[in-house]
Amino acid sequence: MALLRIDGLKIHYRTRRGVIQAVDGITFDLEEGEKLGLVGESGCGKSTIAKAILRILPENARIPAGHIYLKDTDILPMGLEQLQGIRWKKISMISQSAMNALNPVYRIEKQIVEILEKRGGFPKGEARIKAAALFELVGLDPHRLRDFPHQFSGGMRQRAVIAMALALNPDLIIADEPTTALDVITQDQVLQNIYELQAELNKSMILITHDISIVAEGCNKIAVMYAGKLMEFGDIKAVFHSPCNPYTIGLQNAFPSLQGPKKDLISIPGYPPSLMGLIKGCRFCRRCPFHIPQCGEEEPAMVRISESHFAACHRVEKAEEFRRQGVRKETWEQKRNSLRMTDGAK
Numbered sequence: 001m002a003l004l005r006i007d008g009l010k011i012h013y014r015t016r017r018g019v020i021q022a023v024d025g026i027t028f029d030l031e032e033g034e035k036l037g038l039v040g041e042s043g044c045g046k047s048t049i050a051k052a053i054l055r056i057l058p059e060n061a062r063i064p065a066g067h068i069y070l071k072d073t074d075i076l077p078m079g080l081e082q083l084q085g086i087r088w089k090k091i092s093m094i095s096q097s098a099m100n101a102l103n104p105v106y107r108i109e110k111q112i113v114e115i116l117e118k119r120g121g122f123p124k125g126e127a128r129i130k131a132a133a134l135f136e137l138v139g140l141d142p143h144r145l146r147d148f149p150h151q152f153s154g155g156m157r158q159r160a161v162i163a164m165a166l167a168l169n170p171d172l173i174i175a176d177e178p179t180t181a182l183d184v185i186t187q188d189q190v191l192q193n194i195y196e197l198q199a200e201l202n203k204s205m206i207l208i209t210h211d212i213s214i215v216a217e218g219c220n221k222i223a224v225m226y227a228g229k230l231m232e233f234g235d236i237k238a239v240f241h242s243p244c245n246p247y248t249i250g251l252q253n254a255f256p257s258l259q260g261p262k263k264d265l266i267s268i269p270g271y272p273p274s275l276m277g278l279i280k281g282c283r284f285c286r287r288c289p290f291h292i293p294q295c296g297e298e299e300p301a302m303v304r305i306s307e308s309h310f311a312a313c314h315r316v317e318k319a320e321e322f323r324r325q326g327v328r329k330e331t332w333e334q335k336r337n338s339l340r341m342t343d344g345a346k
Helices: 046-053 081-088 106-116 124-137 141-144 154-165 184-201 214-218 236-241 244-255 293-297 318-328 329-345
Strands: 004-015 018-028 037-041 062-072 093-094 172-176 206-208 221-226 229-235 303-308 308-311
Touching: 004 046, 004 081, 018 046, 018 062, 018 214, 018 221, 018 229, 037 046, 046 062, 046 206, 062 184, 093 154, 093 318, 106 154, 124 141, 124 154, 154 184, 184 206, 184 214, 206 318, 214 236, 221 236, 221 244, 221 293, 229 236, 229 244, 236 303, 244 318, 303 318, 318 329
Parallel strands: 037 206, 037 221, 093 172, 172 206
Antiparallel strands: 004 018, 004 062, 221 229, 229 308, 303 308
């Protein structure tokens, strides 16, 4: 049985301009001990899924369809009291902004101890001992527990947030852009700390990021999202070595590799579609250099490529050809010029 299973999840936001279909029919699962990288451009619905799992969506959000199963229990119908029993204990979150996650007017020790006392039932003395052990676990000096958040560097604050996420030994940790606003050296240190802890403690993890190279380094599963849809999903090696969705191919082109010859990075032309109102066909169709008329008319189904690899594309049988053409800058430049002509004619 999977630890987490998301089945046909749809999430909408009500706005003054209309309803935004932020997440539209997402399905994937996560086994115990697995690390899933959830990747895609900003606004594709990654963080919305994380908030739905923890049931912390804003008031203007609603879930018209789908299920989120933690083992065999659907958490969407749960009341507040039931949710309090799984937050921190079963599922915890490392947020993307440590300064916002930590209360600036309380010492860090108080914030960790409060979780241990109120959610874990620890006596205050034991909670303080546990907090010190958590600081050591994430590579922080326990003597710094009495400091305020502003007295820590960005990387130290992020490690403190990781310690809080681990406080009650949850089954699932969601890391939502955990290295945002950190310099590249600190980013690497924080990510290595997360990966090492995940391996040591054998916790399941969802790493949310726009950087596909981060997922390649530390995850064993990947889910590629675009405009609220799941475009490709599966084993990290299968997806990276043989991507079958043109969007995944485009993402790979946009990030540098330390292996092989140097090459120019290639950006994906155009921009994501509006998620408001009726959306026809494949959502990547307008930006895809390989689209055919069918792509603009019919939404592609998720196709099984292998036991551990799935992709949503009408032309998966052409994937090998797409991979050969997709690494050529000319392929995407032709599409870019086509979009300029189309937009200029309007």
